[in-house]
Amino acid sequence: MMWLTILMLLPIVGAGAIAILPKKNEKLTKQAALATTLIVMATTMAMARGFERDNVELQYVEKYSWIPAFGINYALGIDGLALVLILMSTILAPVVVLAGWNESHGGRWSVKTFYILILVLETMMIGVFAATDLFLFYVIFEAMLIPVYFLIGGYGTGERSAAAVKFLIYSLFGGLLMLASIIALYVISGAQGGHSFDLTQLSDLEMSSTTQNLLFLGFFIAFAIKAPLWPLHTWLPDAAHSATPGTSVLLLGVLDKVGTFGMIRYCLTLFPEASKTFTPLILVLAVISIIYGAILAIGQRDLKRLIAFTSISHFGFITMGIFAMTSQGHSGATLYMFNHGFSTAALFLVGGWMMTRRGSSKIADFGGLQRITPVMAWMFFLAGMSSLALPGLSSFVSEFLVLVGTFTRYPVHAVIATFGVVLAALYILIPVQKALHGPTTPGNEALSDLNLREKIAIAPIMAIIISLGFYPSPLLNVINPAASHVIAQLGFTDPVPTSGGK
Amino acid sequence: MDVANYLYLSALLFTIGAVGVIVRRNAIVVFMCIELMLNAANLSFVTFSRINGDLNGQVIAFFTMVVAACEVVVGLAIIVMIYRSRRSASVDDASLLSR
């Protein structure tokens, strides 16, 4: 059964249906969008049930010739890594739709357009993780930018068009670097037994180390822009600041994961040697990201920008975990991607509700919300706790795995990164104190608490955050084989306990 | 005499024509300079025809004349049109479109 194709088609069908709905009936449009995303989510879960978790090969493989002239296939398939990310995306989609029920109103265009864009984006989100043909991946990787661009520019706030342009240009630039590398790979594959974009075939190519290094950089920079790694991060705060909360969730929660996903799936697999060569540099950048993102977050006065910078810090952790080349680091990074999706979603959505109600995103404009809107305040607090990786919440597991995994091979990096944990407490508690605690700031007296729809939207996220904190095994069991497979392919084994040199 | 001298002459005439296009402002004179360039090319054709010992070069030169005649018709029509609109045949005055 063509699970993945069906999965990708469903949102498109939904978008088509919405397109023919009457423009006047906005409620129906929203309901249709919600229904579509729910169906997609259900289908994903149904698919996930059949996933053989100990099988490290790609599953649900589909392959059809697409552009034979270039050896391009429409090839899909997922391993544990991809499955987890697809699950995350499809769960987040209905949450975003439900949470941002009224986000589409302040936009330049109609409500219909908003949901069509969201659904098209969902298709691409699934596709980008499921693609096993490099060309197909690239196509979706780039095409994804367009709906996001319009979502930011069309429905955002403030300097939305400038932010959208910055986002697009940054991403396109990275994408074009990657294109250069892809072209080179294509040509090299042509010289070694026929043009191909098949991942497994490409990973067997012989390349000189210089070539490999250059091509690796092409890919890596693209991904480092996507998953903003210092110093390529400056688009993110602007984009997140201007986008609607729902868009931000999809942007930071899902799209940026394509960057870290790409690092694993493409950088490591295709260029094992170059990956090793650049690991020291990348780890330094990752550590800088962690600390830098955290410090910058502390220094922000705007809630959305703050959240964006926390994500930069978090992506530093993910990158570090990936390049630590240990199974703990790797699994941790993958789990981190999943968890970060939800904790950021929680922060953005609840933060978004706060901002919509208050009409401002400045932290200073809030104050004393815990008394006025206790539920909302609690949700924000919980989201914040998840962001600072409080043990017992899902992100702790992943963050700790990353740290432990890194420590066994790169203790210094891990130690410095751990300071980010303290900074995390600062960047969460400062806004918590300013926004939720203290006396009620004038203008906030009449804010309303979460309504039922919002509660329903946030509930699954919180449930996931808490339950995975205590019981991450279902995910880890899926992730572990894939992660160890990658590590093993690169020729790494986990460091054995050293007994401290005794 | 060295036949190549014709080639040198041709090249020099061509150069003079090219410079004329650049330095003269009257559109008609500019156009005449282009004609000069074409004629210079024709001289090369005829000379090469002699060097190569076939008449293809002469035929090309003949075609060039025909083509040049057509060009003259079109070109002069355009120049007259411009002149009527602007009361000026200076190519420098036709610089609305720039940057």
Add this chain to the structure above:
Amino acid sequence: MSELAMQVGQSAAPEAVLFWILAPLTLIAALGMLLVKKAVHSAILMAFVMVALAVFYIAQGAPFLGIVQIVVYTGAVMMLFLFILMLVGVDSSDSLTESIRGLRPIAITAAVGFGGLMVSLLGRATLGRGAVGVEAANADGNVEAIAQLLFSTFVWPFEAVSALLITAALGAMVLAHHHRIQERPTQRQLSIDRFRKDSLGAAAGLPAPGVFARHNAVDVPALLPDGSPASASINASLKARGDLQNSSIFELGTVDTSASEEK
């Protein structure tokens, strides 16, 4: 190419004489084209260059081309140029001062560089074969040989050129042809119009253009006794085309009465 053993002309010393006399003149004429102020002088110099080239063609075994050059180029094309020059104003002259900053030095440098490079490159060229001469090819007569090529080998471009000619004709027509906007009035209608107008002033015929003014062009209106232009004196179609001179500059009041030779 000077090393080439193309000594075809050795036995034909007259050609050398011809060349060395005519070639410098040609170059001077060409240069003159650039330097003279008046366009019409340029045209004359151009005609000279063309004729000189025709002579070179004939000298190099291309009598047909030489004749065509004179007939078609010098005869027809140059006449066309001159005709247009007349239209534009035969006495119009260029100011030779350069108005685009920096262009002249650039042009001269480029020209010297270009010419120098071309000459030096040609000097290095060796063909690796001797100059054959067209005597063999012209054995049956130059015109016949060309005709052979033209109507056999090159028949396709020859036909294609016809498309070019049509294009040229069509183009010239598009740019120059004026449509009749109204129906041509009949003689009878004209007579009726003349007498049934508001006044009988026009009955005797319209005033001729420019008769009272110091200018006799048809595109300048006559001046009425009060010195104002008589618009009726201009042909309506000229007026419609906008080919009308501004008559006010010819008004009596503004005329510079000091007798000065008009150029």
Add this chain to the structure above:
Amino acid sequence: MMTSTGLVYLIALPLAGAAILLLAGRRSDKWGHLLATGLSAASFFLGLYQLSLMLGRSSAQRPIGQKLFEWISVGTFKIDAGLLLDQLSICFVLLITGVGTIIHIYSIAYMSHDLDRRRFFAFLNFFIAAMLLLVLGDSYLNLYVGWEGVGLASYLLIGFWNQKPAYATASKKAFIMNRVGDMGLSFAVMIAFATMGTVSFSGIKAAAEQTSTAALTGIGIMLLIAATGKSAQFPLQAWLGDAMAGPTPVSALIHAATMVTAGVYLITRSNFIFDAAPTAQLLVVIVGAITLLFGALIGTAKDDIKKALAASTMSQIGYMILAAGLGPVGYAFAIMHLLTHGFFKAGMFLGAGSVMHGMNDEVNMRKYGALRKFMPITFITFGLGYLAILGVPPFAGFYSKDMIIETAFNAGGIKGIILGSVTLLGAGITAFYMTRVMILTFTGTSRWDEKAHPHESPWLMWLPMAILAVGSVTSGYLLSNGDALAHWLSPLFESHEEHHELLPPIVVSALALTLVAIGVAIAFLKYSRSGVDAVAPSDVSILTTIARQDLMQDRFNEVVFMRPGQVLTSALVKTDEVIIDGAVHGVARSALGVGASLRGLQNGFVRSYAALILIGALALIAAIWVVAQ
């Protein structure tokens, strides 16, 4: 090890309470506090039941475990969600749930006027659950969950009245300083995993022998850092004073009896590491000794009754840490002091709460005075606690503290003498400041505001105080009678060689009592005789000023960490805008600039274009020619 299926309920009951109360919201306002108290009590009785089971087993069989599920398993990093109840943890379980339940009861009355009482009880329950997890976890990572959990609970409860900005700040400060300490625990776990491949207590205990001293020292130091954070030890002590912002029952439970003693638990629990890492152990002792004096000195200058008690707590935990740092000889005494301290300090805090309850939440002791008459029960229970902390025989403190002083003297050599002296001195200062508290609060003349109407607290409040007072009186004797606690715990620790005695016990006791007497006497002379101002005098010695400012600890943090941190932050924010983002914009701008200037080529003059073509032709020929050469 035996396994049990019941351990989880110890934690699950209070956790369920917290969850129910938080999720049910206002609907549970009416019965929430009762449910919470009930669940806490249930947990206590479950603990008692486990104790009874444990008593029925031979000492080797006593530890029992429960594996709940596989928590994290990646490669060799396998962590089960597992619980361990042994002789050490049962002490804590009973302390936590016992004192916890008592304080629940107390709070019913204490918080009865607070609109958010339900939330308060939810937090309390949550705290109990987290603290139980801390002491029951069978690996460092499980402990870590509880460790941060209690930190969170502490944060929530300190900031319970966070509408006051100062309180909110205090809670934040507590959390962040705790996090710094937690980082130490993270490092310890990481080093342990990297060197030994395991993080469970049993695993590390087994692997410790094969592990180098350096690694163990590293782990030990990191654990010490963790302990200093949670137990408010030097240098991470600064948060405890501010933590008094929380409601008084919280101070009693979390910041006196239980949570702050987690550091002692950690070090005791990690005995197998510290025993093999003398350097780390030495550091533990030093930290304990410094804090002991540090807290005591602060205590002498505080006018806020809760802060004075908090300083005292800090100091007393210093004793415990010091004892724990003395190795196998000291562990039992550390725990014993911990338990007795749990009773008397909690009792005193509740007493302080009772005073505040009667005095319109006034905390300044200079505005008290002569409360003895109005609050007799409070006075008596507080007084019993006072006697206990002073170490007057036969009250609880006498047994536990004297043991520590004695052991300190017996540590051997100069170390022993210094430590012994420090502990003795500490005891003296303790006597001084506690007497000061007593005098200022209960005796002398009244210095209240006119609005104050001091009255005794309701029975729901004094009853818990009474229970604790009983504990303050008896617990020392009970635990030390026949070295009961030491024997109980001894299977867990390496047996220690006979120590040589520097001073016979009786001499130590005598010395201690002498110093206590001196301390009491000075305080009596200074405060009872000469009377007290309602406003703190400002013409005091520089030492007093410094002591009032908590020995400059906040100033130090501000100058060394906060200000530079703020500067760094704003500098980086600027850097990000100007340099990093600026570079990006710069690239864009320069592209625009190049475009605009190249645009100038297109000047509209056809002759220029022709010139361009000619130049291009020249360049092209030249280029082709050059290439061809």
Add this chain to the structure above:
Amino acid sequence: MTFITPVLNYTLLSPILILLAGALVGVLIEAFVSKTLRSTAQLSITIGTLVLSLTQVWKIRNEESTLVAMGSVVIDGPAILLQASILIISIISIFVIADTDHFTALAAALPGSDEERHSVESGNQVTEVYPLTLFAISGMMLFPVATDLITLFVALEMLSLPLYLLAGLSRRRRLASQESALKYFLLGAFSSAFFLLGMAYLYGYSASVTFAGIRASVVGGSGNDVLLLIGIAFVSIGLLFKVGAVPFHAWSPDVYQGAPTPITGFMAAATKIAAFGAMLRIYYTVFANAQWSWSPALSAIAIITMLFGSLVAIAQRDVKRMLAYSSIAHAGFLLSGVIALNKAGLDASIFYLFAYGVATVGAFAVVTLVRDSAGEVTDLNRWKGLGKRSPWVATTFAAFLLAFAGIPLTSGFIGKFAIFSAAYESGAKAVVIAGILSSAIAAFFYIRVIVLMFFTDPVQDGTSVQIPSALTRITVIFAIILTIALGVFPAPLLSFITDLATFIR
């Protein structure tokens, strides 16, 4: 001397002959058909001719011959593909040309005169546009299939002369239009003089006027190569001028802006195909063995062209000028296909030409729709908020821009990928890098326009979008569908091209 009866092979020539015949019929219509019927008659004749020619191309698609028209013309796979592309582009261009009043009512009338007003009022139209266009198309068809220098030159002029004329026929802003005609003409003639001189040197070098003869000399070598090198350089100038490569590009912004928009679109798309077609044939067959000499210089030109076009486009404020610079940049991209000099490069170039051509015609067709009372509005500032006023037009235009920018799922991306990978395969890495870099720069200004249309609030200045007539609508819809379809399912066309595109020599 015996006369050799010429054999023309009319079947293979028929696509061109049909066009010429159609053009002649068009001229006759001008003479004999009444004014009211003329435009209808011309349009139907023109479309009919083009379609007929296209079917003829389709019929002969599998035939190959070097000997057509006495060896003046070659018909092979690339020839078929290029001719078909030109015809398809032409057909959709004709719809826009035919649409409404893009052309002056009377070219001879002075701008602003009574006569002009009269002509406009009387509904006069310059229907000569159709035969002129047909002549231009036939020249374009001939240009890439010519195999001797004479035919090549004649074809060059055949395609150029009508375009010079057409450029000057705009209805509005006639002075600018006339000026563009003058510039185009003067510079075109100037460059064709270079072209002619280059031909002379090639003839001198090889003693042959046919491609085969010159190629034989290049392969075999005759004497030293000076004449060949000059010849290559000068012929390249003529070709590079036509495609608008830097530094021979200067005409294109001015002419693109001044010419009537439908003509600009037609010119930008079809001329590029014709010129690049000829270029491919010449470089791939005639000059192939002298690659060492021209490849570096051509690479340099390609790089400069890409970067220049992209950089200057950023600073433009007029839509048509911006598209002109964009087309310069695209010329640079296409040059990398020429430099590649391999089969993949040929396939890619042909695909790119077609895809780019379709999108270009579409884009210019959209430009014709944005108007105020005085005609087309090309000032970018007045395109603000177009997405609000007419979302479909703006979306379509955005899609074309994205195709130009090479965003995946548009034909532009496939084209870019194909052409760059071919260039990379041949070792022209610098060109590929520059191409990628300039794509990034180019993305900047395409996106800027999208921002203007969608994310900027409209200004109330009377700019509106004309409801597209059925004809323009056909063009735009066809172009957009093809642009997307070639981005998503390029396989059929690609394999068609791959199967067919091989030069015969």
